Amino acid sequence: MTRTMDVPADLREASAELVAATRALMLAAATTTADADTVRAARATIAELAETLGVRPRSRVLRPPFDGPSRSRDTGGREPWALFTHNPMGIPLEIHFGADEARARLVANALHEGPPDSVHGGFSAHLLDCMLGTLMQARGSRSLTASLDLRYLRRTPLDEPLDLYSRIVETEGRKTVAEGWIECRGERTVEARGVFVRVEE
């Protein structure tokens, strides 16, 4: 495992910029209306880049420090925690923490489509697991998701601002129950309830 703190700040910054550009490339590749020659030329350029970047790869993506979310929480929500800065597969979120709750805003795009014009249910589960799990982390708890129950109330639209929330419900021994939801235009589209179990270091 390579932690972000183990690499120079300049490389961290360059990596985050590369990952953001890669996400933009993923969306452009998936939605392009360019002609076949342009698409093939782009593929060749991308293959070349993959070769350049793929020399001596790390076995894992750069891992941010465990206490990043709790340091963000200590700012009282002023400095959000940016999730998936170094992983283009994750949906990037900027999470604002309160003491026992968190919120984030996101506009999902064509890459996240499940039902027509709507967010894929698996991506909603991913987003809510992140909202709940990161809140646990922000409270300093090394916990894993033991269960995550979801209720899909209505479709979650693409290309519109979505508000994501999570909050702690109760803690008993090693177990914490947390809940979260996604809202669009003030209406809940998905609700989640998760059980998190504290594990050893």
Ligand SMILES: CCCCCCCCCCCCCC(=O)SCCNC(=O)CCNC(=O)[C@H](O)C(C)(C)COP(=O)(O)OP(=O)(O)OC[C@H]1O[C@@H](n2cnc3c(N)ncnc32)[C@H](O)[C@@H]1OP(=O)(O)O
């Ligand atoms: C080394 C790791 C460091 C972690 C750092 C985190 C960084 C963040 C990473 C980002 C993460 C992002 C998020 C992710 O992606 S998390 C990734 C997805 N989750 C996992 O991979 C977890 C896999 N499962 C496990 O590791 C174990 O099963 C766990 C740890 C969950 C419990 O196994 P363990 O053997 O330890 O527990 P226990 O059997 O002694 O039970 C203990 C208590 O828990 C209760 N219980 C158990 N299961 C369930 C359940 N399904 N529903 C309700 N309750 C359940 C059980 O009844 C008991 O309660 P009680 O009888 O005491 O009342």
